Amino acid sequence: MTEPLLSISGLTKAYPGVVANDDVSFDIQTGEVHALLGENGAGKTTLVKMIYGLVKPDQGTMQMHGRPFAPNEPRAARRAGVGMVFQHFSLFDALSVAENVALGMENTPPMRQLSSRIRDVSATYGLPLDPGRTVGDLSAGERQRVEIIRCLLQDPKLLIMDEPTSVLTPQEVDILFETLRKLTSEGVAILYISHKLEEIRRLCDQATILRHGRKVATCVPSETSAREMAELMVGSSFANPKRTDHLPGDVVLELKNLSLPAPSAFGISLKNINLSLHAGEILGLAGVAGNGQDELLAALSGEIRTRPDAVSFQGTPIGHKGPTARRALGVLAAPEERLGHAAAPDMSLTENAALTAITRENLQSGGFLNWSATREFAQSIVLKFDVRTPGVEVTASALSGGNLQKFVIGREVLQRPVVFVVNQPTWGVDAAAAAAIRQALLDLAAKGAGVICISQDLDELLEISDRFAALNEGRMSGIRPAQGLSVEEIGLMMGGAHGMEVAHVSD
Amino acid sequence: MFRIEKRPQPSRLWTYLTPLVAVVITMIVGGALFAALGKNPVEAIRTIFWDPLFGEFSFYYRPQLLVKAAPLILIAIGLSLGFRAGIWNIGAEGQYIIGALTGAGVGLAFYPLEAAYIFPLMVLAGALGGWAWGMIPAVLKTRFGTNEILVSLMLVYVAEQLLAKMALGLLRNPDGRGFPGSRNLQQYSSAHNAEIIAGTGVHWGVVAALIAVIFAYILFTRHVLGFHIRLTGQSPKAARFAGVNPARLALICLGLSGALAGLAGMFEVSGPAGQINIDFNVGYGFTAIIVAFLGRLHPVGILLAGLLLALTFIGGENAESNLGLPAAAIQMFQGMLLFFLLAVDVLTHYRLRWKSAEVA
Numbered sequence: 001m002t003e004p005l006l007s008i009s010g011l012t013k014a015y016p017g018v019v020a021n022d023d024v025s026f027d028i029q030t031g032e033v034h035a036l037l038g039e040n041g042a043g044k045t046t047l048v049k050m051i052y053g054l055v056k057p058d059q060g061t062m063q064m065h066g067r068p069f070a071p072n073e074p075r076a077a078r079r080a081g082v083g084m085v086f087q088h089f090s091l092f093d094a095l096s097v098a099e100n101v102a103l104g105m106e107n108t109p110p111m112r113q114l115s116s117r118i119r120d121v122s123a124t125y126g127l128p129l130d131p132g133r134t135v136g137d138l139s140a141g142e143r144q145r146v147e148i149i150r151c152l153l154q155d156p157k158l159l160i161m162d163e164p165t166s167v168l169t170p171q172e173v174d175i176l177f178e179t180l181r182k183l184t185s186e187g188v189a190i191l192y193i194s195h196k197l198e199e200i201r202r203l204c205d206q207a208t209i210l211r212h213g214r215k216v217a218t219c220v221p222s223e224t225s226a227r228e229m230a231e232l233m234v235g236s237s238f239a240n241p242k243r244t245d246h247l248p249g250d251v252v253l254e255l256k257n258l259s260l261p262a263p264s265a266f267g268i269s270l271k272n273i274n275l276s277l278h279a280g281e282i283l284g285l286a287g288v289a290g291n292g293q294d295e296l297l298a299a300l301s302g303e304i305r306t307r308p309d310a311v312s313f314q315g316t317p318i319g320h321k322g323p324t325a326r327r328a329l330g331v332l333a334a335p336e337e338r339l340g341h342a343a344a345p346d347m348s349l350t351e352n353a354a355l356t357a358i359t360r361e362n363l364q365s366g367g368f369l370n371w372s373a374t375r376e377f378a379q380s381i382v383l384k385f386d387v388r389t390p391g392v393e394v395t396a397s398a399l400s401g402g403n404l405q406k407f408v409i410g411r412e413v414l415q416r417p418v419v420f421v422v423n424q425p426t427w428g429v430d431a432a433a434a435a436a437i438r439q440a441l442l443d444l445a446a447k448g449a450g451v452i453c454i455s456q457d458l459d460e461l462l463e464i465s466d467r468f469a470a471l472n473e474g475r476m477s478g479i480r481p482a483q484g485l486s487v488e489e490i491g492l493m494m495g496g497a498h499g500m501e502v503a504h505v506s507d
Numbered sequence: 508m509f510r511i512e513k514r515p516q517p518s519r520l521w522t523y524l525t526p527l528v529a530v531v532i533t534m535i536v537g538g539a540l541f542a543a544l545g546k547n548p549v550e551a552i553r554t555i556f557w558d559p560l561f562g563e564f565s566f567y568y569r570p571q572l573l574v575k576a577a578p579l580i581l582i583a584i585g586l587s588l589g590f591r592a593g594i595w596n597i598g599a600e601g602q603y604i605i606g607a608l609t610g611a612g613v614g615l616a617f618y619p620l621e622a623a624y625i626f627p628l629m630v631l632a633g634a635l636g637g638w639a640w641g642m643i644p645a646v647l648k649t650r651f652g653t654n655e656i657l658v659s660l661m662l663v664y665v666a667e668q669l670l671a672k673m674a675l676g677l678l679r680n681p682d683g684r685g686f687p688g689s690r691n692l693q694q695y696s697s698a699h700n701a702e703i704i705a706g707t708g709v710h711w712g713v714v715a716a717l718i719a720v721i722f723a724y725i726l727f728t729r730h731v732l733g734f735h736i737r738l739t740g741q742s743p744k745a746a747r748f749a750g751v752n753p754a755r756l757a758l759i760c761l762g763l764s765g766a767l768a769g770l771a772g773m774f775e776v777s778g779p780a781g782q783i784n785i786d787f788n789v790g791y792g793f794t795a796i797i798v799a800f801l802g803r804l805h806p807v808g809i810l811l812a813g814l815l816l817a818l819t820f821i822g823g824e825n826a827e828s829n830l831g832l833p834a835a836a837i838q839m840f841q842g843m844l845l846f847f848l849l850a851v852d853v854l855t856h857y858r859l860r861w862k863s864a865e866v867a
Contacts, residue, residue, distance in 0.1 A: 016512050294688045303747050324750035335748060344742040354734060368729050 003066055005030045005189045006051070006158055011060035013046050020046035020424060023060070028158065028206075033180060033190045035200045035221060039209035039430035040232050040401050040414065044193050046212070048160050051079035051191070075106070083151030084160040089143050090366050093136035100135055101150045119319040121152050125179045140167035140288055141175075144335040148179070159183065160191045165199060167454060168287055170491035177203055195428075197226035198459065211235050230431040238432040241439040241463065246421055248466065250280030250314075252450040253300075253331070253419045258319075259308040268292040268474045270299065275469070277370060277419065277450040282441060284465025286452040286494055292474035293423055293454045298450070300421045301333035302326040313419065327359050330418030332410050336427065336454075338401065343409040345397035349389065352380035352396050353411055359416045370491045379416075385410030387437065390409075402429040409437050413444055420444060423454040438464050458490055509845060511853070512862045521855040526808065527802060528850040536847070537840040555822030555840075560614070568825075570708025572817050574779050578603070578771035580716040580813035582795035584723045586603035586718070587766030587804040589760035590858020591727070592739040595671030596761055600792025601666035602637040606615055607776035609636030610784050611689060614698030618690065625697040627842040629773060630711075637769015638762050640666065649728040650753040655761065667788070672787045688784035692777045699779030701823055710775030716813075719767060736760065769793060790822065797845050848854060 003061045004027035013021045021043045028034045038044050051062065051073030062069045064080055071077035074084075092101050098115045102108045111116070115131040122129040135143060151159055161180075165173045180190055180203065194200055200207060204393045209217045209232045217232045224252040231237050233461060253276070260270040270292050276285055287293055298304040300311065301323050308317035313329055323333075335341045343352045354374045358364050363374045378392040385406045389399055396404055409425060425441065426434035442464055445451050454471075455461050460470060461482070468482040470494035480493075534556070538548030559568035573739040582599045589596045596602075610633030617625050644658035678689040692698045700710050724735035739756055747753065771791065780787055798816055802808030825839035 061582070166813070214831050301748060322750055322752065323748060333748075340742050341744045341748055344738055344745045347738070351734070351738075355738065355745060358731065364731055367731050369731055369734060371729075387818070 004028060005065065006069070007063040007066075008051075009061055009063075010055045011047065011050060013043075013050060013057050017203060019213050021050070023058075023310060024210070024213075024215050025060075026208045026215060026218065028191060030157075030188050030189055031184045031187045032205040033184055033192055033203050035204035035207035035497055036191060036193045036210065037197075037200070037207055037229060037233055040428045042210040043213040043231070044210055045162070046213075048084065048162065048191065048193065050158055051158075052082055052160060058229060078106075078154055078156075081155070081157035082160065083158070084155055085147045085151060085155035085162065085164060085447055087162040087164075089147055089168065091135045091143055091146060093134070095135060096131065097129060097135060097146050098131040098481055100146055101131075101153065104150045105136075105153065118155060119151055121149050125152065126175060127179055134325075139171040141169070144168070144176075152183075155190060158189045158191060160193075162193045163195070164192075165194065168492045169192045169288055170487050172457070173199065183373050195220075195458075196459075197229050197301065198486060200229070201226060209233055225256040233430045235428055236432070238435050239439075241435055241442055243442050243464070246446055248281040249448060251276045252279045252314055253277040253452075254312045254315075256310055256312070258299060258304060258306060260295055260304060263295060263298070263304060268295055270474045272293050273476045275476065277452060278450050279450050280445050281466040282451040282453055282464050283479070284461035284468045285452060285476075286458060286461055286490060287454070287456065287471035288494060291471045291495075291505055293471060295474070296471065297333055297335055297421055297423045299444070299455065300331070301335070302331075324359055325358075327356065327415075330360075330416070332356070332360075332412040332415055332417035332419070333420075333421040334412050334423070334425070336423040338408055339397060343396040343404060346395050349382070349387075349397055349399075349407060350375045351379045352407070353392075354463075355379060356411060357415055377423065381407055381410040384414065385440070402433040402476065405429050406433055406437065411438060413440050417444070417449050419450045419452075421452045421454070424457075426457065426460060427451060427453065427455075434460070458487065468493075511857045512860055514856060516857055518855050518858070521644060525851045525854060526803065526812070528854075529801075529844060530767060532847045532851065533840065533843045537843055540836060540839065541832065544836060546832060550626060551826055551832065553707055554826045555819060558825060559818060559821045566706075568572055570702075570706065571821055572814065573713050574709040574710070575820055576813040576817035577710070577712040577716040578775055578791045579795050579798045579816060580810055581712065581771040581774075582764075582768045583717055583802065583809045583813060584719040584794055584799040584806060585717070585764030586795055586799045587723065587802070587806070588726075589764050590734060590740075591758055591804050592736040592756055592801055594757050594760045595656045595741065596641065596644070596659050596764045597796065598640075598654050598661075598663045598666075598792070599795055600767040600788055600790065601659070601663035602640045602768035603772035603775075603792045604666040604670050604788050605640040605664075605772070606637035606766075607634040607772030607780075607787060608670065608678070608783065609769070610773030611692060611698075611776045612678060613697065614692055614777060615689060617697070618695060621697045621857075625699070625762075626700070626711075629698060629777060632772065633769045633773025635769070636764040637772065638766040640769070641761045641763075641765015643757070644787075645758045645834075648761075655757070659761075663766055663792070664715075664819045670783070671785050674783050674787070678783050680782075689782045691781045693781040698773050698777055708776045710774065712771065715774065717772055717850065720806045720810050727806065739829060743755070743777055744835060768795075801845065801848055816841070819831065 006028045006482055009025040011021050011024045024047060036044050050302060052056050053074045053076050063321055069080060070198060071080060091329045098111060098118060101118060102114055118131040127149060129142060129145045129442055130151060135146065143165060164176060168176060180202050184190060192204055204221045207219050211233060221505055254275050255275045256297045258270055262269040268291060281494040299306055302321055306319040308320040310320040313331055339345045354363055354369060357377055361377050363370050381387065382389060382392060385434055387407045412420060425437050436462065439454060453465060465482045467479050469479040470493035477493040534552050538552050541551040544546040559565060559572065582603065586596055588601055610629045612628045613632040614625060640662060643662060644655040646657050647653040648655045674687045680688060680690045703709050735746060735751045735756065738749060739751055776783060794816060798809055798812045802812035819841050819843045827834055829839060
């Protein structure tokens with residue numbers, strides 16, 4: 001075997017109270033796509049931050065091309081040929097593509113020259129992008145291309161990508177994978193972080209699996225099943241959600257020509273959304289982030305009010321009603337953002353239980369809160385949804401993402417919703433917890449509730465939903481039965497590849 | 508070497524301890540300041556903190572302490588309602604003035620009639636006046652999205668102009684030989700906020716302040732409104748999701764804090780101050796902001812902080828007159844208190860670690 005491009009040995013990094021990386025060693029070969037797998041909090045981010053010079057390891061060494069490599073800042077890492085595309089883009093909306101790229105460069109060439117180089121690179125790697133366009137007008141997929149091109153202009157030998165496909169439609173994922181394959185054929189190595197195991201099986205040559213900061217396994221993804229990889233990440237086996245067959249009942253929730261102006265400058269307006277949700281069914285809503293999911297949830301939870309008859313519950317218009325009145329009827333919701341929206345970070349779990357449950361769980365009399373009843377309710381959520389916490393008096397921010405998500409979902413599910421709207425129920429949640437949450441949604445539907453599940457995880461939606469639709473720029477596609485839908489069809493429902501010459505679904 | 512590291516959770520112990528540590532540091536640094544001015548630091552600190560409470564003339568100062576602390580506490584409790592929800596009423600001084608004007612105005616309208624209902628009517632009028640003045644920034648905020656900090660602050664200056672106008676015009680004492688200022692309410696027994704127990708300094712304002720502390724404590728710990736106020740302050744988005752109407756909350760908080768400030772003004776004008784005059788307001792409304800924060804926006808904390816600040820006022824005046832300390836030094840001393848509180852505050856969210864030489 002040839003000398004590895006990057007060789008990591010014994011990297012250890014401890015933060016107060018937690019060892020983020022414990023003696024991690026592995027090699028990345030020239031021209032390979034190397035997957036880094038692990039649950040949230042397994043230490044993937046810390047590890048790549050050390051490679052990119054953002055964090056200094058406590059112990060351990062790295063070698064690049066056989067020479068010691070210890071970047072003390074990202075600039076040093078970039079000089080050594082390491083590029084990184086972050087999950088959250090660092091772009092300025094008001095500037096053009098070329099200007100944004102120029103901001104990240106050390107020796108900025110004249111703008112005209114830079115623009116032509118951007119055109120060259122984007123043509124070479126099949127990443128269509130106009131250097132003159134304003135970033136604020138670009139789709140998420142196009143923004144990612146800006147970040148990738150910014151890296152490629154530095155001629156990287158190693159490209160680190162953190163969850164690159166979470167913001168892409170299936171078609172855009174295909175384009176990205178083409179680009180990555182082209183890069184590897186030229187000898188660039190790619191360190192690829194993702195939760196999407198099927199993608200990793202398609203793309204990656206090698207995988208290193210981290211659990212609790214330690215390397216626990218390596219595997220060849222194409223020869224390993226997604227389930228095996230998931231179990232290696234979790235460290236135990238878990239049950240797949242089971243669905244029971246039942247017939248959908250009457251319409252419980254109906255949207256008629258729901259339109260909303262964008263609530264903020266960078267929000268999305270909802271355009272003429274129509275749907276009817278039946279008791280006992282799960283309606284899956286796909287869509288790339290930022291296509292109106294948050295706005296739709298707010299319109300359903302009552303945070304944003306609409307024309308009364310735009311939203312009706314069991315035939316009664318409720319569009320003008322606020323969250324408390326809707327909860328009283330049985331329309332419950334769980335927003336995507338756990339900390340700061342679904343839960344208050346610095347409040348205890350007991351207080352967070354009161355956040356949505358005061359009305360339905362009868363936690364007050366005459367305006368005075370019954371804290372002991374609230375505590376019992378919080379404890380029952382912790383118990384029934386296996387929330388790992390030392391107690392209900394700890395603050396919400398002290399819980400891990402997955403545990404808090406279980407708490408948030410459990411809080412609503414235990415209030416016996418008639419309609420339950422949830423956005424990204426398993427985002428950033430480990431595989432076992434995700435399976436438990438999906439099971440809870442299926443059980444809820446089996447008991448006769450109507451569930452709207454908004455998610456970017458197509459596998460999840462296909463696993464649990466009865467009917468399926470997609471959101472694209474605030475519009476909703478037609479609703480189709482979920483069974484028998486292909487990923488390509490779904491991709492087209494989601495709007496195809498933004499900015500590409502692909503036919504759009506007409507509505 | 509010391510290293511600062513973030514605590515996983517804010518420390519409960521330090522939340523309560525920081526005000527005490529801040530007071531101690533203020534004493535030390537303030538003492539050094541007084542020493543640099545050529546005064547005996549121990550004597551200066553004793554004059555400020557000890558003598559008013561336990562010194563030779565404490566029989567005179569102790570009631571004064573309650574008289575000065577009561578308006579501070581009353582106003583600060585009101586402010587804390589809004590501050591906890593992230594609604595910043597900076598104009599309590601103005602609401603205090605208006606409350607005094609409406610309260611005194613109602614009393615003077617009845618002059619010279621003696622009746623038991625006059626004082627309760629004045630209390631009501633004072634609260635209403637402060638409430639109305641507080642509702643101006645509230646309505647502008649909820650209707651037009653104006654910033655309540657600016658509007659409430661600017662209304663202080665409007666209120667001051669109004670006070671001067673009233674002292675020279677409508678409310679001027681007709682028997683006052685043309686001097687500015689209203690009749691003295693201390694000489695009008697139906698309108699006089701007299702001491703309830705003679706010689707203790709306890710007037711109705713002190714009682715009201717204590718009631719406000721208890722009321723706020725119950726509101727924050729037991730009531731849904733208090734829960735929603737805390738929720739809004741911590742996470743406005745989560746509060747909206749919980750069903751809190753932010754506009755309604757702003758109206759309630761600004762209205763209540765205005766009403767309490769108005770009450771404080773009314774009790775002051777009908778009691779210790781006695782009359783409406785150009786220089787009626789002495790900054791209680793602004794000092795109450797310090798009291799609110801020094802007390803951690805917690806009702807009991809505010810009670811203690813109000814007493815402490817009143818103590819530094821009385822002690823500071825004594826130090827000025829007895830030791831010849833310049834007024835600026837005393838003001839600096841009071842400023843240090845807030846400064847050190849904010850500095851020590853870091854310890855609730857961070858901890859200091861002694862980093863020993865690392866073992867390789």
